Amino acid sequence: MFARQFKINFLRNLPISRYYPTYKRLLSASLTEGNVVVVQQPNGGEPLQFPSVWLRDNCQCSECFHDNTKSRQANWKRVNVESRIRSINGSHENNALTIDWQDDHKSTFTLAWLQDRDFAPTNRKRYIEEVYKPTYQLWAKSEFQNVLRTFEFKDVMTQDKVLLEWLESLAIQGFSIIKNSPHNITVVRQLADRIGYIKRTTYGIRSKVQRQRT
Ligand SMILES: [Zn+2]
Structure with a gap:
């Protein structure tokens, strides 16, 4: 009606x-x-x-x-x-x-x-899977070499396309390797800044995770 x-x-x-x-x-x-x-x-x-x-x-x-x-x-x-x-x-x-x-x-x-x-429904499914939360991929030890993705630090920092590929690998496979980064303690901060604003937690902006010597 x-x-x-x-x-x-x-x-x-x-x-x-x-x-x-x-x-x-x-x-x-x-x-x-x-x-x-x-x-x-x-x-x-x-x-x-x-x-x-x-x-x-x-x-x-x-x-x-x-x-x-x-x-x-x-x-x-x-x-x-x-x-x-x-x-x-x-x-x-x-x-x-x-x-x-x-x-x-x-x-x-x-x-x-x-x-x-x-x-x-079709557009909501596309948005959830392609934009908001890509479907993650389960993998076994025997498949490690096939799902492993490696990125150059310089490329992640300078090319948006590579940055997107790196973030997708983290969201979908859960890990990746970044090679040839500088040998200093600012690398993690540089990568975080490359993604977006850093969210402050109760531990501050940055916190160390290290094993205590016994
Ligand atoms: Zn109005």
């Missing part, structure tokens, strides 16, 4: 000349009864999916999102999480979707923005 209603709203908001024959190329969306917004892409790719409450939380209007600093201003104490969608309209000109909410907010999302944040 909801899907049909929003499709009708969408068509009503388009000039007559655009109903046909370009309809299949336009951005359109429907709402399922589980409050999931399903976006049909103009190029015919896999439909994009978003929980409606997530879209409301990420409303891009000037009251919810500060465009200059690209930061969210929404405050959950002020947001009505029960707010429902009043209508969804696709725009042919800027390839964007505009959602009118029952609490009078109006959110406009471009297709590129939606594609980057797609909640569809």
Whole structure:
């Protein structure tokens, strides 16, 4: 029922000349009864999916999102999480979707923005396995030489591609060897700085792990 209603709203908001024959190329969306917004892409790719409450939380209007600093201003104490969608309209000109909410907010999302944040199962699986947490590889002693990866210290420090390969080897195989590093105690610090900011712990930024002499 909801899907049909929003499709009708969408068509009503388009000039007559655009109903046909370009309809299949336009951005359109429907709402399922589980409050999931399903976006049909103009190029015919896999439909994009978003929980409606997530879209409301990420409303891009000037009251919810500060465009200059690209930061969210929404405050959950002020947001009505029960707010429902009043209508969804696709725009042919800027390839964007505009959602009118029952609490009078109006959110406009471009297709590129939606594609980057797609909640569809295939995209979530790709994100988890390729970006967030690569699937680790189990290996046995007999396979050690096959899974061993070796990197040059200089390459890790100077080439982003090699840095990524090294980090992937740590995430997937759990180890690797870095060769030809300088012979001094700053190497670990240099590598850590190469990855990102160092997280301070109760032991400080850096701590020694060494065996006590008995
Ligand atoms: Zn808003």
